Amino acid sequence: xxxxxTHRLRSxxxxxxxxxxTTTSPLSIxxxxxxxxxxxxxxxxxxxxxFSRSSxxxxxxxxxxxxSLGVHPTVIELEEDEIHALSVSLPDGGAEAETVAPAVFxxxxxxxxxxxxxxxxxSGHLVPMLVEVGVLVL
Numbered sequence: 151x152x153x154x155x156t157h158r159l160r161s162x163x164x165x166x167x168x169x170x171x172t173t174t175s176p177l178s179i180x181x182x183x184x185x186x187x188x189x190x191x192x193x194x195x196x197x198x199x200x201f202s203r204s205s206x207x208x209x210x211x212x213x214x215x216x217x218s219l220g221v222h223p224t225v226i227e228l229e230e231d232e233i234h235a236l237s238v239s240l241p242d243g244g245a246e247a248e249t250v251a252p253a254v255f256x257x258x259x260x261x262x263x264x265x266x267x268x269x270x271x272x273s274g275h276l277v278p279m280l281v282e283v284g285v286l287v288l
Contacts, residue, residue: 184235185232185235186235189201189226189232189235189236192224192226193255193258194258196223196224196255197256197257197283197284197285198216198221198223198224198254198255198256198280198283198285199223199224199225199226199254199255200212200213200223200224200225200226200252200253200254200255201226201228201236201251201252201253201255202225202226202227202228202251202252203227203228203230203233203251203252204227204229206227206251206252208252208263208264209225209227209252211264212252212254212264212267213225215267215268215271216267219276219277219280219286220286221280221285221286223254228251233250233251236250236251236253237250252264254266254267256279256280256283257279257282257283261279
């Protein structure tokens with residue numbers, strides 16, 4: 151990755167935010183912040199955030215589900231060397247059987263991957279959760 155907070159418009163309409171620290175980026179706030187700390191900060195700062203691998207079809211489905219409900223999550227694409235930093239940022243250290251990425255967090259809490267998100271939606275628990283964190287108004 152090229153810069154701490156570098157962002158590029160993507161063909162899907164999203165923005166790619168790069169997490170690697172640099173001192174050359176005008177958007178660089180704290181170059182001493184580790185990738186793990188940056189991930190944790192992003193989780194707490196964004197009511198709905200998805201961490202994904204590049205070109206992840208499951209992430210695309212997660213975004214489509216949320217946008218069909220009127221929610222537009224922050225999406226962070228991680229490089230392979232950053233996936234470990236995401237697992238370190240998880241409360242259980244990524245020890246769950248479910249894959250570490252893609253992972254969606256709602257209100258700072260890890261929901262899980264696509265299967266968990268769809269399960270919440272089908273059980274009727276996703277919309278109330280989104281209302282509770284203030285990203286959806288009924």
